[in-house]
Amino acid sequence: MNSHNENKLRVSVFGAGYVGLVTAACLAERGHHVTAVDKHQDVIAMLSDGVIHIYEPGLQELISSNLDAGRLRFTDDAAEALTGADIVFICVGTPTKRDGSPDLSQVEEVARTIAVTCTHRVLVVEKSTVPVKTASWIKRTFNLFSSEPDLYEIASNPEFLREGSALSDFMHPDRIVIGVESEWAEQKLRQLYADIEATVLVTDVKTAEIIKHASNSFLAMKISFINMIADLCDKTGADISLVATGMGLDKRIGESFLNAGLGYGGSCFPKDVNAFINIAERHGVDFSLLSETARINDHRIDVILEKIYNALWVAKDKTIAILGLAFKPDTDDIRHAPSISLIERLLGEEARLHLYDPKAATRVAALYPESPSVKYFETPYQALTGAHLVVVVTEWQEIVTLDLDRSRKLMATPVMVDGRNVFDPTTVRLAGFQYYGMGTSDEPE
Numbered sequence: 014m015n016s017h018n019e020n021k022l023r024v025s026v027f028g029a030g031y032v033g034l035v036t037a038a039c040l041a042e043r044g045h046h047v048t049a050v051d052k053h054q055d056v057i058a059m060l061s062d063g064v065i066h067i068y069e070p071g072l073q074e075l076i077s078s079n080l081d082a083g084r085l086r087f088t089d090d091a092a093e094a095l096t097g098a099d100i101v102f103i104c105v106g107t108p109t110k111r112d113g114s115p116d117l118s119q120v121e122e123v124a125r126t127i128a129v130t131c132t133h134r135v136l137v138v139e140k141s142t143v144p145v146k147t148a149s150w151i152k153r154t155f156n157l158f159s160s161e162p163d164l165y166e167i168a169s170n171p172e173f174l175r176e177g178s179a180l181s182d183f184m185h186p187d188r189i190v191i192g193v194e195s196e197w198a199e200q201k202l203r204q205l206y207a208d209i210e211a212t213v214l215v216t217d218v219k220t221a222e223i224i225k226h227a228s229n230s231f232l233a234m235k236i237s238f239i240n241m242i243a244d245l246c247d248k249t250g251a252d253i254s255l256v257a258t259g260m261g262l263d264k265r266i267g268e269s270f271l272n273a274g275l276g277y278g279g280s281c282f283p284k285d286v287n288a289f290i291n292i293a294e295r296h297g298v299d300f301s302l303l304s305e306t307a308r309i310n311d312h313r314i315d316v317i318l319e320k321i322y323n324a325l326w327v328a329k330d331k332t333i334a335i336l337g338l339a340f341k342p343d344t345d346d347i348r349h350a351p352s353i354s355l356i357e358r359l360l361g362e363e364a365r366l367h368l369y370d371p372k373a374a375t376r377v378a379a380l381y382p383e384s385p386s387v388k389y390f391e392t393p394y395q396a397l398t399g400a401h402l403v404v405v406v407t408e409w410q411e412i413v414t415l416d417l418d419r420s421r422k423l424m425a426t427p428v429m430v431d432g433r434n435v436f437d438p439t440t441v442r443l444a445g446f447q448y449y450g451m452g453t454s455d456e457p458e
């Protein structure tokens with residue numbers, strides 16, 4: 014652990030959600046003195062006792078140890094959090110409105126709070142994903158609500174954390190993007206990240222704001238692209254895994270984010286793609302490439318349902334085991350998880366569902382409580398018992414390492430639809446299953 018020294022800064026983090034908590038805990042671990050503030054008193058009370066309300070590997074321990082070391086504290090009092098702060102991070106939510114544009118009311122509220130509360134020079138940093146030119150709006154809010162708006166300077170420092178590996182992404186990033194308006198702001202942020210080894214890219218604020226949306230949208234586009242190739246492989250008998258390997262070996266393309274399957278979910282990609290489409294529209298730029306990216310992703314659920322119906326003919330009164338409910342492994346997050354649309358559609362067909370997820374089952378049960386049609390299980394094997402078909406939705410370790418012999422014996426009819434292409438088709442077929450992947454060509458005649 015790092016001991017306090019004069020190079021360490023006093024940091025306030027507004028928003029104790031996913032991004033805010035990871036930012037607060039990691040900066041405290043790097044020796045800075047961090048106060049995280051959130052208006053939800055119940056959340057703050059739990060956090061102050063070291064109990065966190067989200068699942069992220071290692072985060073609970075990091076928060077507890079930094080609370081104990083006195084480098085991290087939580088409060089619902091903005092004035093207390095701002096006292097003496099060198100840097101204020103805005104990490105509040107930016108959910109999507111009905112028209113696809115981001116709802117920035119929480120960002121505006123933080124800007125207003127700073128304007129009426131903070132009486133010393135401070136660097137205000139956007140970390141939430143915000144549309145380009147949000148910094149200008151924050152500045153206008155300072156001008157409107159503060160008698161000394163020049164005290165505050167604004168910067169953009171987007172986060173690129175992935176759920177499930179957020180701590181290591183924070184500590185070992187590919188790059189740190191710093192969008193600033195002055196040398197002073199640049200030096201402050203360089204000082205903040207001095208202990209983290211990474212390429213630092215310094216830009217103006219608008220450029221940094223765009224880098225975040227552009228990066229996430231590009232990755233989402235890569236996924237939709239490979240999913241279309243998967244559909245083509247399905248129709249032609251080619252093998253998507255090898256196509257992706259063949260493409261990825263070209264360094265200009267790169268091997269990551271070429272896993273075909275059920276498409277992207279989570280709290281970022283779907284939201285950011287829609288926001289970027291909206292931003293482009295508002296600036297008169299035709300970004301229909303991204304509208305197609307989103308449309309292709311939405312259609313993935315129809316692709317997998319077609320495979321399920323192709324295997325079962327009729328889903329009514331069949332038992333279908335869904336393995337994995339979280340939008341990806343190592344998280345309990347079910348926002349935009351394909352499992353939810355799948356459950357909804359299969360219940361519409363009057364199928365009986367056996368659901369399993371090591372972390373996310375409670376969240377799904379809040380939406381779909383236990384009933385004669387919906388049952389939750391503690392292990393994948395219990396979920397497979399009596400099932401006519403298994404759909405692999407999330408590639409948790411305990412799912413990709415299933416004992417196939419044992420699984421086959423437990424199932425009523427051994428049929429697997431592999432929504433993430435994590436199993437080797439030949440191995441699964443040799444184990445006695447009918448196997449359907451996403452772009453691996455269907456069961457041979």
Ligand code: UDX
Binds near residue numbers: 275
């Ligand atoms: C993403 C970005 O990676 C991160 O930089 C940003 O800060 C937040 O959004 P996250 O949503 O946590 O992170 O998950 P990520 O691992 O990027 O996966 C996003 C979605 O894409 C998941 O649903 C995943 O299953 C899907 N995916 C990913 C694919 O379908 N295929 C791939 O090849 C990769």
